[in-house]
Amino acid sequence: MRVISGSARGAKLKAPHGMNTRPTADRIKESLFNILQGQILDAGILDLFAGSGALGIESLSRGAARAVFVDKSIESINTIKDNLQHTHFMDKADICHNDALFSIKKYNGRWNPFDIIFCDPPYHMGWCQKALLLIDEYVLLKNKGLLIAEIGADEELNTEDTKFNLLRSKVYGATTKINIYEFMADGTSRGE
Structure with missing residues (x-):
């Protein structure tokens, strides 16, 4: 696992030991950041279920202004500190x-509301759905901010009665799906 682009390009990142974390594969990360390319500079980033911190660190490498890393595992927290x-x-x-x-x-x-939130919990546990609902309720994204949800390939998230609009969904291999949502703080949909 490495930083793909930006000021820390090529830096190798540690991953927490064991089966409790599943780092985002470099090819998926590269594809994702190609999509986000114009939105990272000077952005505020929240990396939920951060694991190694790879998504937040990639954002910082590409010019994000700040990043908040959240994880409940002390091993992940120590790994994030080492990687930072x-x-x-x-x-x-x-x-x-x-x-x-x-x-x-x-x-x-x-x-402060973030520009981009990465949500990459263990698959099939319902945590991404719960996080999406709480992010909506507590307005943790700026208007037109992005939620990047990494979920199981067969999982679906329900955004009904939220301020999220699905912009893009892509399945990678047999196990991973990336959904990109835009947060419309005023409640309007893209078509309005």
Whole structure:
């Protein structure tokens, strides 16, 4: 696993040991960041279920202004710290050792709305759906901000009665789907 582009290009990143994390494959990460290319510069990033911190670190490498990393595993938190020190981004990062869903509620009002939120929990546990609903309820995204949801290839997220519009959905291989949602803070849909 490595940083693909930007100021830390080529830097190798550590991954937490064991089966509790599933780092986003480099080919998926590259495809995703090609899509996000024009939206990263100076962005505020929230990396939920951060694992190794690879998505937030890739964003910082490509010019994001700041990133908040949230994970409940102390091993993941230590790995994120190591990766941030290795890539020299510690000064642009906040690390939150806590459950991602609890953090959304706890930090309501303390975090400014983000430009991009990465949500990459373990598949088939319902956590991405719960996070989406809480992000909507607590308005953690700026108007037209993006939620990047990495879920199982056969999973679906329900955005009915939320301010999210699905922009793009792509399945990678047999196991992974990336959904990109736009948050319309005023409640309008893309067609209005």
